[in-house]
Amino acid sequence: MRLASFRSAEAEGYGAIVDDGVIDLGRRLPALPTLRHAIAAGTLQTLRDAAKGQSADHALADVELLIPIPAPEKIWCVGVNYADRNAEYKDGSDLPRYPSLFCRSASSFVGHGVPLERPKVSEQLDYEGEIALVIGRGGRHIPRESALDHVFGLTLCNEGTVRDWLRHGKFNVTQGKNFDRSGSIGPWIVTSDDIDLSRPLELTTRVNGEERQNDTTERLMFPFDRLLAYLSTFATLKPGDIIVTGTPTGAGVRFDPPRWLKPGDLVEVEVPGIGLLSNRVVDEA
Template identity: 60%
Template sequence: MTRPKLATFRADGRVRYGLVRNDGVVELSARHPEWPTLREVIEAGALNLIAEEGAGAAVDFPNGAFTYEIPVPAPEKIICVGVNYPDRNEEYKDGQAAPAKASLFIRFPRSFVGHGQPIVRPPESVQLDYEGEVAIVIGKGGRRIAEADALDHIAALSLCNEGTLRDWVRHAKFNVTQGKNFDRSGSIGPWLVPFQDESQIADIALTTRVNGEVRQQDRTGRMIFSFRHIISYISTFTTLVPGDVIVTGTPTGAGARFDPPIWLKPGDVVEVEADGIGLLRNTVVDEATA
């Protein structure tokens, strides 16, 4: 089944949103001035509505005439889950069982670029690493959401390369914020796929490749903390609002776990792919040449 793909993109010097087709994109933002960005579309519960509108329309910008931005501009929150696959927990070699509670941290929108845009390695570190993940976007807000109701709060799915500066996550004793938030160090996209039901995410394959080589591969059915649990747990301490992004954890196989570690370098190509969502692709550049 082919699901609609809704993207935020830049064309002719303006940021817009629309429906992605094989030959280009149908602009929908011009048709809906009441919804300036996809964040407002999500809040209105109108992703499927605008997708249907665009299905029969002609392409406004052919491939090559636009560039992708992160799908949800300026989300209130981007919350990331740390260790969420069994093999990833075993990488720590600390003899501890899978955690009883999810490890969480915050990322800022500025730390991400869109599909096809270069990920930037900063001059402060060469230890730029990749982490391929499934991202969920909240559609209906709420606080203390029950697990039984959690999936009703998902608007859409996307992909994330949760790029990390490994030495900078160890600058302090209790947090990883520094190494997770360098400008343009990760990516989200290419688009949003509207969420329909649990079968869409229950057990999908998630794969990360670097220069064509498979580095990470697992299935969401093996996650330690389910999508339902993650939404319920996070909403216990903070109110989720439409457009919030939750990045749900990465499988084993990041570059830091090789001996010696294999860091990303300029010219590398990172691809994150998941069944039914798509493929997120980015090159790597040094900040000096970005």
């Protein structure tokens, strides 16, 4: 099942994606006003039943897709997670023993089809195509062997980064990772019962049709189940939390000279079985 949050001419809502339209489930299920509420209630079958046999209420072309969970409690992001990524830093360091982590705010992301903003203070906006997990059943100290049971579904992320702001602080990358509307998540969530999490997923990022990144989750240094087990040792995972699982080699900063995003560029992140996340780049107004 594909589930999305959206804004129509009347209101914000959420629904099931069918063909080129969306069935408004929030209107049909008033006790579950947002997708986050629906996930927390553990009502996937209720969502399926509400969508069964229904026609789309809106054409996709007539709504704005929001990030699938517009107000998650937490967005965790994982750095340096694909094989060969550590070597890109050319610092001679050993492979990491633990994941590198940072947090992003929901306001730093837009949905599918909404422009990414290159900020006024920098020309170094970069792309990072990634797969994101959406937590269904929360928990703390989750065993690795049952960790995937806590995944509600998968979505895509362009974890847009403003490179020259990454090192403003001595010990963090927070500034460069949290510019408003610098990244995107979407277009929707594919529920975990419709995708085999045990099989490798192929991730591709393109800029203006040119392939820049391509890799599979078979090469993750910290696979999905290990990430969930690790994160939950210190933080309680909540329904609707988003975990962005890392980007392959090939970001713009790694070219010589670097290839920064500029207004008019089209960035596409694609994974078969999940979908295509697409955003144009504009300058901050």
